[in-house]
Amino acid sequence: MYTCPGEAYPIDRAVHLGRMAAFYAKCRECPHRTDTGTLPPETLDQLAAVWKQSDFGVRFTAEGVTGIYRHQLTVADVRQLAAAFAETLPRNAMPTVLLAGDDRPFVPSLIAAAAEGLRWAGCRVIDVGISSAGCTAWAAAELQAQGAILIGNPSDEPRTIGLKFWGAGGVPLSDPGGLTRLRKALVLGINRPTRSYGPLERRTIEPDYLATLADRFYALRPLRVVLDTGCRSLVRGLRQLSGRVACEIYCVQDHPPAAIAHSPPLPRSAGRTGALGRLVHQRHAHFGLWIDGDGEACQAVDERGQPVAPEALVALLAEALEVVQVTGAEIVAPATREAVHAAMLRERSTLLADTGSRIWFAEPHPAPDALRLVATLLTALSRSDRPMSEALAASLEPAASSE
Numbered sequence: 001m002y003t004c005p006g007e008a009y010p011i012d013r014a015v016h017l018g019r020m021a022a023f024y025a026k027c028r029e030c031p032h033r034t035d036t037g038t039l040p041p042e043t044l045d046q047l048a049a050v051w052k053q054s055d056f057g058v059r060f061t062a063e064g065v066t067g068i069y070r071h072q073l074t075v076a077d078v079r080q081l082a083a084a085f086a087e088t089l090p091r092n093a094m095p096t097v098l099l100a101g102d103d104r105p106f107v108p109s110l111i112a113a114a115a116e117g118l119r120w121a122g123c124r125v126i127d128v129g130i131s132s133a134g135c136t137a138w139a140a141a142e143l144q145a146q147g148a149i150l151i152g153n154p155s156d157e158p159r160t161i162g163l164k165f166w167g168a169g170g171v172p173l174s175d176p177g178g179l180t181r182l183r184k185a186l187v188l189g190i191n192r193p194t195r196s197y198g199p200l201e202r203r204t205i206e207p208d209y210l211a212t213l214a215d216r217f218y219a220l221r222p223l224r225v226v227l228d229t230g231c232r233s234l235v236r237g238l239r240q241l242s243g244r245v246a247c248e249i250y251c252v253q254d255h256p257p258a259a260i261a262h263s264p265p266l267p268r269s270a271g272r273t274g275a276l277g278r279l280v281h282q283r284h285a286h287f288g289l290w291i292d293g294d295g296e297a298c299q300a301v302d303e304r305g306q307p308v309a310p311e312a313l314v315a316l317l318a319e320a321l322e323v324v325q326v327t328g329a330e331i332v333a334p335a336t337r338e339a340v341h342a343a344m345l346r347e348r349s350t351l352l353a354d355t356g357s358r359i360w361f362a363e364p365h366p367a368p369d370a371l372r373l374v375a376t377l378l379t380a381l382s383r384s385d386r387p388m389s390e391a392l393a394a395s396l397e398p399a400a401s402s403e
Contacts, residue, residue: 277305
């Protein structure tokens with residue numbers, strides 16, 4: 001008989017071999033993994049390649065949990081993480097936790113597992129469906145939830161799962177901070193705080209969230225924008241909002257590489273502004289944006305295809321928001337989302353850039369939100385007929401003269 005690492009019940013050899021063939025995550029640490037039976041050579045080669053990965057298994061980052069679906073992060077892992085997260089929430093009453101995900105076909109099973117873990121731990125779960133990080137944080141604050149989880153994909157890799165967590169009022173959890181408490185809860189073990197199984201409801205939040213941006217889509221220039229992002233909810237929301245104006249939204253992911261003449265496929269990494277700049281120049285666009293798969297981090301290029309410095313972008317956005325003085329317009333030192341959120345409240349900043357390529361807005365609730373950035377940038381560039389490079393230079397002139 002065999003026993004998988006971390007499990008109390010034994011399994012027979014047939015189940016052991018079946019799990020090996022299915023690339024079961026715990027097989028890498030199993031003392032019986034050398035017993036491969038009649039598994040075909042090609043399967044053994046694939047197993048060896050997977051097992052060489054140094055970050056195999058559930059991996060905590062400074063901003064959440066990440067892993068490859070089924071190989072590194074399983075349905076059972078997500079259920080356990082959700083239950084551990086519930087243990088970190090205040091227990092004055094039944095905690096309310098929002099649950100959201102992206103639009104990939106395997107994500108609903110992970111959302112269901114997270115909901116099961118939260119409900120087992122006595123939480124009231126509100127499933128808000130497909131959502132970006134900005135929309136999730138906004139909804140958590142608006143609905144006064146005690147917590148929120150987004151099962152997304154910040155890396156834009158097809159089978160990579162990323163879990164982000166928020167505390168009460170939409171405060172992001174990072175390590176060190178609230179995420180540290182989650183890791184501790186996993187290590188110490190999960191104690192079921194109540195025998196009551198929490199309720200589950202489904203609610204649509206996107207229309208109310210988009211309504212907070214609708215006033216930005218009025219009397220805009222017919223601007224052409226190139227987007228490189230795997231955050232489909234952001235693209236869908238932007239197209240819905242821009243339907244009343246003459247702006248053209250070109251999303252790289254909607255077009256196969258062969259359809260982009262004289263332009264190579266954009267690499268799967270955050271440092272893709274070079275390829276994005278070439279595409280902006282090719283399509284005579286007014287600017288381009290790379291946005292991560294959760295809709296938080298971003299990098300901009302102007303109409304010439306040149307990268308835009310975050311502090312210049314913040315200065316231009318401040319003009320559109322009619323902010324007289326922007327506290328912390330420079331890149332702030334704290335790298336984690338939780339630390340930046342605290343700094344923003346402490347300094348009473350209206351607009352902020354951080355070292356993670358995120359632009360933070362104080363209103364309606366402090367959060368990095370790339371869709372709000374695009375909407376505000378469209379407003380800023382519609383204040384005149386100047387190209388983006390000139391508008392950026394002009395926005396920095398008052399700061400330069402004051403020095």
